[in-house]
Amino acid sequence: MKPEFYDKSKRANVYNSIFLYKVISLCILVILTVILTVIFVTESDKLKQADDMAHLFIIIVGISIVLFTFSIIFDFYVLKRTVSIGRRLNKMAYLDKLTGLPNRYSCDILIDSFDSPDRLPGAGFILMQINNLTSVNEDSGHTGGNWLISEFCSILEEVSESYGYVGRNGGNEFIMLIENCDSTAVDMFLLDLTKRIHGYNEMNVGAPMEISYSRVLNIDEHKEKISELISLGYQKLRKSPQTLS
Structure with a gap:
């Protein structure tokens, strides 16, 4: 069967939903990480001269940036795996296992x-x-x-x-x-x-x-x-x- 047939008729499956969710969450994490990084860089000198609560805030922001960065890296890995699994399932859903022909x-x-x-x-x-x-x-x-x-x-x-x-x-x-x-x-x-x-x-x-x-x-x-x-x-x-x- 010609390749364009599959392009026009692929079914949505659970991996499409996971993929969309991860893309959205990744975008949010990237935005938050950028905002926190800007705050951390621009305000850290001022906050160092403030009280203990300000110092605690700096620590929390720093930890958050590290965690968000790790989460972004992990999300990229999940997205890559999700795309790979989704393609494999689409292929399995449409092709006969023995012959490779459309099922x-x-x-x-x-x-x-x-x-x-x-x-x-x-x-x-x-x-x-x-x-x-x-x-x-x-x-x-x-x-x-x-x-x-x-x-x-x-x-x-x-x-x-x-x-x-x-x-x-x-x-x-x-x-x-x-x-x-x-x-x-x-x-x-x-x-x-x-x-x-x-x-x-x-x-x-x-x-x-x-x-x-x-x-x-x-x-x-x-x-x-x-x-x-x-x-x-x-x-x-x-x-x-x-x-x-």
């Missing part, structure tokens, strides 16, 4: 983004699955099945980069959405994907990939909602799947 949540957001007057008329949807995944799981265990999924998704991600958006919509479901899509664009994508899969199978590095798919183009179907186009794709995959060959 089901991301796919839902992507699908919803196509439900608009400017994108829906030209939307193209391809639904894919690995036909022999069950047999690979039985013969090689889930480790072999996960390897096959990971290898297919690596190929899918590379091939799709010039065409549109891909994602793993859970389990053995992989989707492709293309903007301003016609039959030529779909044919070119499927041709490129087929070539890459043939090359992978010829290397005999593991179980061969057997991929089935369905395709629906809204320039042909004229659906009024993207959900209707997606449902039609699932129906076609169940009733009359096509095979990459």
